[in-house]
Amino acid sequence: MLTACYTKPMIKKIALLLVWIGVAFSPALSWSPAQAAASGQTEDGWEVLTPGVDYREFTLPGPVRAYVVRMAIKDDPDDPVDITLESAIGRGYLGGLETVRGMAARYDDAIDYWGSEWGNRSDILVAVNGSYFGGSDTPENGMVQSGWYAKRFDNLNGGSGLVWTLTRQVFIDDCVTHRPEKQILHIDGDATAGFSITGINTSRSDNDLIVYTPQFGARTPDQTNGVEVVVKMTRPLLILPYSTGNSTSAVIGKVTEIREAAGSTLIHFDELVLSAGENQREALLSHLNIGSTVLFNQEITSLSRDCGTPVDLPWTKAYTSLGAAFHLLEDGKIYTPAQDTTRAPRTALAYDPNYIYLIVVDGRQPDISVGMTFQELAGFIRDTLGAQDGVAQDGGGSSTMVVNGQVVNRPSDICYTVFLPLVSSSGTNSIPNPTQTIPLEEKFEPNTRLQAGCERRVANAILIARVLPREYSKTSFTGSDLVFTTTATALRTGPGTNYPGFAAIPAGNYGILLDDPEFDGIRAKGTYWWKISILGKIGWIDEKAIATLAPRFSFWPFQH
Incomplete structure (x- = not known):
């Protein structure tokens, strides 16, 4: 044990310092966004991730642990920062499954359409799991992703979920149809x-x-x-x-x-x-x-909760949305299933006039968090967060929150730990590698070495992104240059590794950069991208894999 000795003058200085700290952080004093960002904490206990996006953990009786991120609906005019709600699809396509952390990484630094133009990039700050998914691994109900209406919401089936538009409007719809x-x-x-x-x-x-x-x-x-x-x-x-x-x-x-x-x-x-x-x-x-x-x-016709009465809701230019389990909280009134007695991990989205809330609750871990019933979840949203409207998303082992690339909650899926042998170049086994943890659902026999905290692969997610301005390459490439590949690379369907590669291009092949002024040399996923015609195919290529051969002239045989 270490013992510290303090003189009376030192004690007096410490006391004065404590008084100063108490005054400086008193809730009665004003709290500017700049101070909040500098200190990392708001006056009501939230941690500032970036101006307009705050994070907070709640420890409640039960025990229950809840993790909440709030995003400002309107930018602070005194300290503006462009933030938006986004959505993600597992592995980048409908029917793909991926962890929430994997989706956050997939869409981080990828180009988006926020601001009504392609080319800005998403700095992904937060992600939570999204909607239920069926046997085909496709998200249930509908989905809007970065402005694309990617999957229609079910007609007359409810659960159309929370919607975020290009004009920064937010609402929750229930029953919809497509005339x-x-x-x-x-x-x-x-x-x-x-x-x-x-x-x-x-x-x-x-x-x-x-x-x-x-x-x-x-x-x-x-x-x-x-x-x-x-x-x-x-x-x-x-x-x-x-x-x-x-x-x-x-x-x-x-x-x-x-x-x-x-x-x-x-x-x-x-x-x-x-x-x-x-x-x-x-x-x-x-x-x-x-x-x-x-x-x-395209037009979505909104109807009341019972699918009977037309409702005027602003679906025009919806930017982000995905199907919900159900409309949990509407104008402060709680709606829960008839049998709502089970406490479980939960994920929810909610909003009030100032913020959109992303909420994850841990569960099925009696020593850490028992979870919530839907009634308790709705009460937490309304009575603790102060929001009057919210939807439940997929829960259970899917409930996951990622903040700045790290899982902050403790998902409930049980894992098992295995040792995988390293294989030498001769094909013989060598010493075991570090342990690898795999979800129990992927193992078909019991194992005695169990632990909670495995991330489940899910179909989609809701993200909060800080929008970064578009950037272009400073190289001397121009659209129409004749180039050759200096290394083997993939040709992709878009500018970024988040887009699928559809052709392998070996080193030493010649192609022509295609003039596309909006996207020539656009930055995404840590590098710059060019549209190219090569080996009879057209796609996007990483500029680190190409070099200029010579300016393009009319007699080049590669010209199209």
């Missing part, structure tokens, strides 16, 4: 050339006109009838209702490729694919050609 006459596309501005969009990122029949977006995956399904039309987009496939005679009230794209009786069409990050079944093929082809302009309009 067929409100999901349309027009060709070359011709009101008579209108087609009903029958689905998004789903299977196609002979009578369907399906839209496939980049969230579906690298390619459309492999189908050998009908026709597929590639459309280069000026912005994501936003939810944007039709307005007669107003072409600006539409999402606009241009036809770049028509593929007859062929599927497995590549989908670049700024493209979508119209996939028409055999019975829709002739009508569609009679109206469009390469270069045709396509105008897309």
